[in-house]
Amino acid sequence: MSLLELENITASYGHAQALHGVSLSLPAGGAVGILGANGAGKTTTLRAISGMVKTTGRILFEGKDISGLSPDRVARLGIAHVPEGRGSLPQLSVRDNLLVGAYQRRDRKQIAEDIEYCLDLFPNLRERIKSNAAALSGGEQQMLAVARAVMAKPRVMLLDEASLGLAPSTSRRVYEAILRLRREAQLSMIVVEQNAVLAFSVVDHATVLETGKVALTGDKAELMGMDAVRRAYLGG
Amino acid sequence: MQYFIQVVVDGVATGAIYGALALAIVLVNRATGLINFAQGAMAVMSTFVAFGLIRAGVPLLLAAVVAIVFAFALGAFLERVVVRRFEGGDPDSAVVVTIGLLVLLGGISALFFGYEPQPFPSFFPLGTINIFGVFVSLRSVGTIVILLVAMVLLQVLFRSTKLGLAMRAVADNPRSSALSGLPVSRLLMVGWGLAAALGAIAGLLVAPQLFISPGMLDFALVYALAAAILGGLDSPVGAVVSAAFIGVVEGLAGAYIDFIGDDLKIAVPFAVMIFILVLRPQGLFGRKVVVRV
Ligand SMILES: Nc1ncnc2c1ncn2[C@@H]1O[C@H](COP(=O)(O)OP(=O)(O)OP(=O)(O)O)[C@@H](O)[C@H]1O
Numbered sequence A: 001m002s003l004l005e006l007e008n009i010t011a012s013y014g015h016a017q018a019l020h021g022v023s024l025s026l027p028a029g030g031a032v033g034i035l036g037a038n039g040a041g042k043t044t045t046l047r048a049i050s051g052m053v054k055t056t057g058r059i060l061f062e063g064k065d066i067s068g069l070s071p072d073r074v075a076r077l078g079i080a081h082v083p084e085g086r087g088s089l090p091q092l093s094v095r096d097n098l099l100v101g102a103y104q105r106r107d108r109k110q111i112a113e114d115i116e117y118c119l120d121l122f123p124n125l126r127e128r129i130k131s132n133a134a135a136l137s138g139g140e141q142q143m144l145a146v147a148r149a150v151m152a153k154p155r156v157m158l159l160d161e162a163s164l165g166l167a168p169s170t171s172r173r174v175y176e177a178i179l180r181l182r183r184e185a186q187l188s189m190i191v192v193e194q195n196a197v198l199a200f201s202v203v204d205h206a207t208v209l210e211t212g213k214v215a216l217t218g219d220k221a222e223l224m225g226m227d228a229v230r231r232a233y234l235g236g
Numbered sequence B: 001m002q003y004f005i006q007v008v009v010d011g012v013a014t015g016a017i018y019g020a021l022a023l024a025i026v027l028v029n030r031a032t033g034l035i036n037f038a039q040g041a042m043a044v045m046s047t048f049v050a051f052g053l054i055r056a057g058v059p060l061l062l063a064a065v066v067a068i069v070f071a072f073a074l075g076a077f078l079e080r081v082v083v084r085r086f087e088g089g090d091p092d093s094a095v096v097v098t099i100g101l102l103v104l105l106g107g108i109s110a111l112f113f114g115y116e117p118q119p120f121p122s123f124f125p126l127g128t129i130n131i132f133g134v135f136v137s138l139r140s141v142g143t144i145v146i147l148l149v150a151m152v153l154l155q156v157l158f159r160s161t162k163l164g165l166a167m168r169a170v171a172d173n174p175r176s177s178a179l180s181g182l183p184v185s186r187l188l189m190v191g192w193g194l195a196a197a198l199g200a201i202a203g204l205l206v207a208p209q210l211f212i213s214p215g216m217l218d219f220a221l222v223y224a225l226a227a228a229i230l231g232g233l234d235s236p237v238g239a240v241v242s243a244a245f246i247g248v249v250e251g252l253a254g255a256y257i258d259f260i261g262d263d264l265k266i267a268v269p270f271a272v273m274i275f276i277l278v279l280r281p282q283g284l285f286g287r288k289v290v291v292r293v
């Protein structure tokens, strides 16, 4: 059974409909990518899961329909969303950002261990632990956003263009950490990317969105083999 | 010298009252981006609750505690049912809404208790206390001590508790805080409740001096707004320091500059404020250059 299942989701901002019947399935322990051009609806799909936009259709998490729940309730169920643009808490220190991530947990000792784990995953953050998030570089803010999601001990992580605006080497470091998380933390993931190479470094399946609809879905080999996908997302 | 110090201490005490209101305004502004012009009216209404209870024979301290709890509930309630709809929207309409609340709450207070100023019992005995050879009124010292304690407790709440961390997070970025599972709407209610409780403490402390009436805190609110803006609107320390400064300037001007006296002294802090804001538009402690509203 799949852990998270989107069935025929539509979503709109006011009168503008951004998703027209998107379906998607995330198996437990799996990782799927969502690829697509600017404005295709990738971010909106993640927002639909997190209850940040009005939707129709069913969103099943562990078999229960979670559509219509508020974003904080969805998060408390175990779905951690690393939003587009990182969404850090700029006036809070790196440590406080991490503690906010652990807000709904009660296991103090384990929280301290998990902070260590995050600092081990992203050594840059260790040096900046007392700085305000606002003082971090873009790459460090992205690392902090991922780490804050990890601190929630989620079952599912939703990652929205973690590479946006980062230097290629920084993007690679972020994605190496994400791959490590997938292996070590038993996280299931939905990875939104415009860069298919980065996405496929973590996911084995992907869905391609075009103007709010599913255009293609397939595994890494299938999609990478298609000329259209290569041209659009691999720069050649 | 003796007189000078008395004036300064009394000024700090008055400033502490403005400071409590200013801190309430800053709390709300940091959490929701709004300036709550009804902060004073909410405080007065809560003080009237204590007034009504005292008239009915309830002991002063108990009445004060009930009034503070009432204020918390009133703040949370208003955030939930009225202000919520305007948060994150057009700041101009939100301002009009809080001004509407100011008028409405003032009207409700008047409906039950009338417009006439009425005496309110003091928490402190009359008289003075000798501090290093200087006599200062017990009322001023008591007011300063109580508000200092309130501010320290708030600081502890915000810096050292999980609830405080969550409130800081929500003030910083509510959308992103929700994605970590923080119950944003409840935390905003708590923020408004705390601000209102702080305002009620200010109202209770100043009522014996001013006599209680629906307009009791009108001037204080204007000073509190001045202090909040002078402090930079997002800086709690800035608001409190500025408020104490305003209180002292007001007191000294009234005491030492003959032609100013009691009538004109209210204008002095504004002259100072305008002067400072011309030099430093972001306020004394502020980060933001642009002030909303
Ligand atoms: N807050 C919003 N208000 C109104 N329309 C929006 C909003 N956010 C997105 N849209 C619209 O919804 C559609 C899908 O946008 P979405 O952000 O989901 O695309 P995306 O695939 O994430 O694009 P990108 O790669 O640029 O992040 C677009 O037409 C966009 O203009």
Ligand SMILES: [Mg+2]
Pocket: A042, A043, A044, A084, A160, A161
């Ligand atoms: Mg996007």
